[in-house]
Amino acid sequence: MANLNLTLKVWRQESPEAQGRIETYKAKNIPDEASFLEMLDIVNEELVHEGKEPIHFDHDCREGICGMCSLTINGVPHGGKKVTTCQLHMRQFKDGDTIWIEPFRAAAFPLLRDLVVDRTALDNIIAAGGFVDVRTGAAPNANNMPIRKKTSDAAFDAAACIGCGACVASCKNSAAMLFTSAKAAHLNLLPQGHPEKNKRVLAMVRQMDALGFGNCTNLYECEAACPKGISVDNIAKLNRDYMIACASEAFGVFS
Amino acid sequence: MNEIKFPVSDYMPDSCIPDGPIAEKWTKYKREAKLINPNNRRKYTVLIVGSGLAGGSAAATLAELGYNVKCFCYQDSPRRAHSIAAQGGVNAAHNYQNDGDSVYRLFYDTVKGGDFRAREANVYRLAEVSCNIINQCVAQGVPFGREYGGLLDNRSFGGSQLKRTFYSRGQTGQQLLLGCYQAMEKEIGKGHIEMHPRTEMMDLVVVDGHAKGIVVRDMVTGEIKSYAGDTVLLATGGYGRVFFLSTNAMGCNVGAACACWKKGAYFANPCFTQIHPTCIPVKGDYQSKLTLMSESLRNDGRIWVPKSREVAAKIRKGEMKPSDVAENDRDYYLERKYPSFGNLAPRDISSRAAKEACDDERGVANTGRGVFLDFKDAINRMGKEWIDGQYGNLFEMYEEITDVDPHEQPMMIYPASHYTMGGLWVDYNLMSSIPGLHVLGEANFSDHGANRLGASALMQGLSDGYFVIPATLPTYLTTQKPGSITTAAPEFKEAEDEVKARIQKMMDVKGTKTPDEIHRELGKLVWDDVGMGRTKESLLHAIEKIPAIREEFWTNVRVVGSTEGMNQELEKAWRVAAFLDFAEVLCYDALNREESCGAHFRLEHQLADGEAKRDDANFAYVACWEYKGTGELPVLHKEPLTFDTVHLAIRSYK
Numbered sequence: 001m002a003n004l005n006l007t008l009k010v011w012r013q014e015s016p017e018a019q020g021r022i023e024t025y026k027a028k029n030i031p032d033e034a035s036f037l038e039m040l041d042i043v044n045e046e047l048v049h050e051g052k053e054p055i056h057f058d059h060d061c062r063e064g065i066c067g068m069c070s071l072t073i074n075g076v077p078h079g080g081k082k083v084t085t086c087q088l089h090m091r092q093f094k095d096g097d098t099i100w101i102e103p104f105r106a107a108a109f110p111l112l113r114d115l116v117v118d119r120t121a122l123d124n125i126i127a128a129g130g131f132v133d134v135r136t137g138a139a140p141n142a143n144n145m146p147i148r149k150k151t152s153d154a155a156f157d158a159a160a161c162i163g164c165g166a167c168v169a170s171c172k173n174s175a176a177m178l179f180t181s182a183k184a185a186h187l188n189l190l191p192q193g194h195p196e197k198n199k200r201v202l203a204m205v206r207q208m209d210a211l212g213f214g215n216c217t218n219l220y221e222c223e224a225a226c227p228k229g230i231s232v233d234n235i236a237k238l239n240r241d242y243m244i245a246c247a248s249e250a251f252g253v254f255s
Numbered sequence: 256m257n258e259i260k261f262p263v264s265d266y267m268p269d270s271c272i273p274d275g276p277i278a279e280k281w282t283k284y285k286r287e288a289k290l291i292n293p294n295n296r297r298k299y300t301v302l303i304v305g306s307g308l309a310g311g312s313a314a315a316t317l318a319e320l321g322y323n324v325k326c327f328c329y330q331d332s333p334r335r336a337h338s339i340a341a342q343g344g345v346n347a348a349h350n351y352q353n354d355g356d357s358v359y360r361l362f363y364d365t366v367k368g369g370d371f372r373a374r375e376a377n378v379y380r381l382a383e384v385s386c387n388i389i390n391q392c393v394a395q396g397v398p399f400g401r402e403y404g405g406l407l408d409n410r411s412f413g414g415s416q417l418k419r420t421f422y423s424r425g426q427t428g429q430q431l432l433l434g435c436y437q438a439m440e441k442e443i444g445k446g447h448i449e450m451h452p453r454t455e456m457m458d459l460v461v462v463d464g465h466a467k468g469i470v471v472r473d474m475v476t477g478e479i480k481s482y483a484g485d486t487v488l489l490a491t492g493g494y495g496r497v498f499f500l501s502t503n504a505m506g507c508n509v510g511a512a513c514a515c516w517k518k519g520a521y522f523a524n525p526c527f528t529q530i531h532p533t534c535i536p537v538k539g540d541y542q543s544k545l546t547l548m549s550e551s552l553r554n555d556g557r558i559w560v561p562k563s564r565e566v567a568a569k570i571r572k573g574e575m576k577p578s579d580v581a582e583n584d585r586d587y588y589l590e591r592k593y594p595s596f597g598n599l600a601p602r603d604i605s606s607r608a609a610k611e612a613c614d615d616e617r618g619v620a621n622t623g624r625g626v627f628l629d630f631k632d633a634i635n636r637m638g639k640e641w642i643d644g645q646y647g648n649l650f651e652m653y654e655e656i657t658d659v660d661p662h663e664q665p666m667m668i669y670p671a672s673h674y675t676m677g678g679l680w681v682d683y684n685l686m687s688s689i690p691g692l693h694v695l696g697e698a699n700f701s702d703h704g705a706n707r708l709g710a711s712a713l714m715q716g717l718s719d720g721y722f723v724i725p726a727t728l729p730t731y732l733t734t735q736k737p738g739s740i741t742t743a744a745p746e747f748k749e750a751e752d753e754v755k756a757r758i759q760k761m762m763d764v765k766g767t768k769t770p771d772e773i774h775r776e777l778g779k780l781v782w783d784d785v786g787m788g789r790t791k792e793s794l795l796h797a798i799e800k801i802p803a804i805r806e807e808f809w810t811n812v813r814v815v816g817s818t819e820g821m822n823q824e825l826e827k828a829w830r831v832a833a834f835l836d837f838a839e840v841l842c843y844d845a846l847n848r849e850e851s852c853g854a855h856f857r858l859e860h861q862l863a864d865g866e867a868k869r870d871d872a873n874f875a876y877v878a879c880w881e882y883k884g885t886g887e888l889p890v891l892h893k894e895p896l897t898f899d900t901v902h903l904a905i906r907s908y909k
Contacts, residue, residue, distance in 0.1 A: 062505060143406050159398050
């Protein structure tokens with residue numbers, strides 16, 4: 001175990017309207033076993049002791065599953081180690097490193113304070129069609145419908161998305177295609193999701209466009225930044241499903 | 256201080272358990288329950304605090320039924336509630352494995368697992384609706400683990416001898432919560448739920464003795480405002496962060512529950528706090544939380560410490576690799592002490608056994624507070640690929656945090672605060688002692704007794720939200736004229752003013768300690784004195800010290816920033832203040848309960864072999880604490896527990 005001394009270059013912005021800027025902080029004696037957010041905790045404790053306002057950032061579960069933590073670290077969402085920021089550990093850095101910490105930037109993610117952004121737009125995409133419309137209590141026996149293990153596993157792989165928004169932040173177009181396609185694939189693959197497949201795809205894609213997310217130009221930065229290994233194959237599938245849905249809509253044969 | 260005499264009241268609200276045989280109570284209840292016409296439902300406003308499995312499923316279901324739902328959560332999205340972190344699975348009595356399961360068996364295991372301190376009728380209802388939960392989740396598209404034939408797979412969990420746990424790899428909570436979140440978003444999209452993320456409940460508003468609203472703080476603007484409704488549903492989780500370090504999310508807090516307690520809701524069995532046996536051990540003072548390694552790992556991992564202190568010391572100093580310890584020098588203590596349940600002994604028992612081994616100086620990890628969870632035999636038996644298929648993400652997570660590959664060296668684990676069985680008291684309708692305030696999920700006390708079995712929390716949260724509250728809510732609502740109370744009632748302004756004053760008081764202290772520093776101090780005290788082993792002495796010690804820490808907070812805390820706009824230090828300070836107001840009742844309850852049961856282990860009360868010694872003659876009751884002022888002794892109300900169906904017995908897993 002070793003301790004690190006680092007220089008942090010952090011985006012500070014008091015409010016959505018305020019002018020943001022990069023501020024420099026020293027992070028001293030950081031145990032390399034600490035997580036990235038624990039490093040920020042240590043820095044913040046010091047700031048508070050000096051009577052200064054701490055660096056605001058989003059976080060909650062700190063075990064890589066809730067998707068609340070964000071941060072663009074040295075230009076890459078979550079720091080580019082295929083884990084969430086809360087699971088990024090300081091042993092990945094060297095003594096004397098300078099680390100740039102910025103928010104997840106996208107037009108659809110308005111900044112609230114410092115490193116905190118509003119990702120409600122992702123919820124709005126789900127609300128448009130990212131669900132199976134079944135009422136509680138109306139479900140048949142769970143084993144009435146066998147599902148191929150392969151299909152179920154593929155649906156799970158897509159469903160593992162944590163909705164952190166790293167895909168959007170990493171994309172030069174700020175597209176939410178990886179996020180949207182993962183949810184569409186999860187539900188479209190399963191027989192439970194079939195009845196609403198076309199409707200779902202059209203609604204989610206149109207909502208995504210309306211919310212100000214950009215278009216996908218197949219650069220796959222999203223896949224590289226995703227802490228949960230969500231595959232860009234989902235995007236190909238969404239494009240296919242979207243074409244079929246558009247055709248069905250044009251011919252008036254919905255579903 | 257050496258003696259405390261608690262004021263005891265004879266009054267106890269009716270628990271409203273339907274009469275009749277246990278297997279027919281819930282059916283009878285539903286048959287006779289009041290109904291509300293679909294056209295009238297939309298006239299009722301239901302305020303739901305919390306969007307986890309309990310709050311989220313209630314919000315979705317009540318909105319589908321036509322109620323006007325407003326839901327609040329402190330996270331930036333309802334999808335982030337801490338239910339998402341549950342790893343292992345969800346129990347249900349489907350008996351798909353044909354290994355002898357039934358509603359009765361699940362009920363029996365849960366009552367026994369809870370060491371006979373839960374209400375039989377509630378637990379039976381839970382077991383009864385368990386299958387509906389799985390059906391519902393599958394219909395929503397939750398991708399549960401399946402077999403090659405396409406049917407659902409099951410795994411085994413602590414405290415049961417069969418396979419009834421449904422799972423989605425190591426992310427069951429995530430998949431269940433996303434199912435429930437999607438159902439919520441569906442209703443949000445239709446305009447049936449008004450969602451308020453980044454909003455923290457600060458107080459409950461009680462009008463003429465009924466819960467009719469809440470005061471919240473908008474965590475973005477800092478604005479304090481109120482919402483009125485016909486009923487309030489509290490689904491705000493547990494108070495495990497009273498120990499500071501826990502497996503809970505950083506934002507989990509007792510604030511809302513504590514506010515309800517202060518307004519008259521009884522706090523039941525707060526001393527029943529679950530210490531989970533398989534978490535990654537503590538590293539250092541800077542640490543913010545402890546990470547759970549799913550109990551499901553105990554299906555294939557074997558728990559051990561070295562037989563000798565010398566070998567343990569060598570491992571601690573890094574002079575010896577755990578994998579080099581010969582088979583003969585290992586003490587698989589759970590298998591030795593509990594041959595029939597082995598590594599799947601219930602959580603309380605496994606945690607205490609780990610503590611005993613470490614107290615005996617045979618612990619590992621550089622702190623000496625750690626034991627091994629070893630997959631060597633399972634990997635040899637089934638192969639690396641199979642193990643990765645079962646636990647891949649958990650292995651990766653472990654390696655990410657510790658830099659050790661659990662395929663090569665055993666995992667190191669130690670118990671940590673995880674779940675709280677205690678909570679606000681509720682009757683069979685899930686209504687607290689304040690009419691109109693309903694409490695769901697971990698926030699209530701009802702179903703797990705003194706110890707919760709693995710894979711039962713998800714079951715309870717979803718049972719409460721999807722199936723119980725939709726059926727029981729009309730019992731209260733039909734007694735109320737919808738919309739009769741608005742935020743114009745003077746009680747709202749009063750509550751808002753009190754919240755604002757308390758915030759201002761905190762901000763004005765301008766001391767030297769951060770809220771986290773004070774929280775850490777409280778956590779250490781409570782962990783040392785009210786953790787896995789409690790004594791009269793340790794409890795009196797904690798009771799003496801807590802007011803001093805509270806005093807320190809109110810005279811020396813430093814809350815920087817402003818009340819306006821986003822202020823995360825203020826959020827922390829508010830939550831720490833609530834933990835400080837709440838911590839004593841946890842100790843009082845542990846002191847009052849002069850017995851050992853489940854997770855509550857009083858060192859004075861143990862059998863010759865070190866097992867918990869229950870005292871059914873004197874303590875077969877739910878201890879319900881009524882708030883009388885901070886620093887004042889709360890009043891004890893007792894709800895007697897009767898066991899008509901399950902025979903009271905010493906809980907044995909040998």
